[in-house]
Amino acid sequence: MTAAATVSGIGRPRLGKALPGAVWALLLLTPAFVSLASVSFYPIINGLYLSFTNTSLITQENEFSGFSNYVQLWGDAQFWNAWWHTMWFTTASTILETVIGLGMALILCEAFKGRGLVRAAMLVPWAMPTVVTSKMFGWLFDGQNGIINYILLHAGLIDQNVNWYGSPDTAMTTIIIADVWKTTPFMALLLLTGLQTVPNSLIEAARMDGAKGWITFWYIRLPLLMPTLLIAGLFRALDAFRVFDLVYVLTGGGPADSTETLSTLSYKVLFSTLQFGYGSAVSTAMFVTEGIIALAFCLYLIRQIRRAQ
């Protein structure tokens, strides 16, 4: 078999020489482009198209309806309710995770005994499936038998059990706490790699000049960490914006819609009511909002980099 292949190989003209270099390069890029386009661009374009139709599996309608879905969306109180909740969740969890993650990164950057072990152990929450985390926090914050209520009650901080997931005042906060617990290690890891790129010589020089720890952090480490911080924050914000599993498992959007987010709302519209047209409009609105968040982060990042130069 190998013999036969070699023989025919000699007889055939070389493909590479027959084609100009640019075409050859494009040809090689085609498989990557086609696979990316089919799994990434096509769904986005199709989703965008669907959002301009009244497609519904139940009514069997499938006609172009212009901007009517977006007009409906603009006046839909449930959408805006979910939009604000998602923004609040994104802002609160990103800020908390960045600040706590930075603290963890600063500690882990120092040399101490058993650092490797701590670094590995720190990642455990992040490695857990979110559904498991959700169930776990469901039990921790359980209104009747939850350990959080038990501790707070015995510490005298509350005088009766709080129903964390049953009250609109606390439900979202509890979900944010669960998310912070789960994703802070990820932020810490990203920031740790950023911290390790800060040259030690700079810190040593500052120390020689008599700068205290705080000053070193504020004027040397933080400015040099800024690009990493912003990129990590961007990652986290975009990820937090899509929050679904925590809400779906813990509250299902309730009570009184107080934890409804854009992901859970679009899931309900798309897959419970099977209104693919309107559901796509909700998803597109999500996509646009995420785009704006990303743009804001990027513009700020570019400004920071320019200023540094």
Place this chain on the structure above:
Amino acid sequence: MTDIKKGPVSGSKPVAHVTIADRRQFLIGIAGLLGAATLDLGTGLGVRRARAQSRAEISFASAAFFGKETFGDLIKAFNESQDRVLVKNIELPPPSSSTEVYQGLVQQLARRTGTPDVFSQDVIWIAGFAAAGWALPLDEYFSADKRSAYFSGTLNACTYDGKLTALPWFMDSGMFYYRKDVLEKHGGKVPENWADMATIAAAAQKAGDVDFGYLWQGKQAEVLVCDAVEIITSNNGAILAPDGKSSLINHKAAVDAIQFLHDTIATTKISPQDVLSWDEEPSRQPFTSGKAMFMRNWSYVYPIAQDAKASQVVDKVGVAPLPAFPGGKSSACLGGYQLGVNANSKQREAAIELLTWLSSTETQHRIALNFGLAPTRPALFQDEKIKTEQPFMASLEKVFTGATARPVTPEYAKVTLALQSGISKALVSGNVQAEMDALAAQINQIVG
């Protein structure tokens, strides 16, 4: 490849001396064999085709329930019982993933290819499937006489726009669980109206017999709609007007009923605030661990309550129809799966034959015993075997008689989301009238 090459070399001597004639002989032999094989295959196919022609091939899709056997076994039994119809079983996800089951069914039915010919559907999908024209009206196949053998509440849920579009199969409903031992201390009479229930519950709670008087499900989820349907209907109210084109949820009967649910938390305090985040299981746990007096839940709780490994209230639990308001009638939210025929089925006669068999007295009897799913034929509740093997199920006839369908509308999926959100808001804020007005406006927009 290497093995074949090695064969003649290391093999027996005669093979090594192969002549051309031998080879030709050999090839002819092979050809003959192949020919025979093809012929065989042909006849095999022919036989199978012939058999298929005499038996109509149809398919059956259902959420996967299981007990002592599966629906696959049931279909196998049907296939063996006769030689006219051959059914292929399409297994959908289990009923706990009902959204996925729904999607799976809708995707297949929307293609209008006639597959599956027969399917089972949750009661709340019936109107939607009928309005989309996917479910075959069954009136001509099942006369009024045949229909009268089923519970009337189930038949109502199977009827859309005056046509029977589904055939009752098996059912479940909301019911009132109570603690016999605690009730003994407080009068011993199962309360038949909500006010009495609240009084007894408060007394038992005050006396320290239980932590909670009454448990129900207030989580913003489908079960909240069930709880609401029950209490509203028991006050002669309704969520939708009889024509299904407008909402009555902001009328006094409905508002008072929802107000009662709110009061169990805020005023009479017979329910913990936690019910607002509880669906079925979280509310079942305190009850089976002996912490509660009354509970509204489905039939699945009873076997758990009687299981000494999971329950502290073995033999202390009774079941009754839910209470009602003065002048109202007890109502139980209807659940369960009913049968439908695909309107695009090319084998209607065969589909009807399967449908008739699945819903027959014998098959419902078998399903009751082997799956623990309650029959939709009241007569079966008198059956001796069911009475001995499933005594609890047999006692439910009275509860099931009051079974009420959730709003019958093709827009149910949208209506239920609005109801879950609106009722949850009313329960949390206590502004029942205002929230119900807003909810009614929203529902009118959907169904109007």
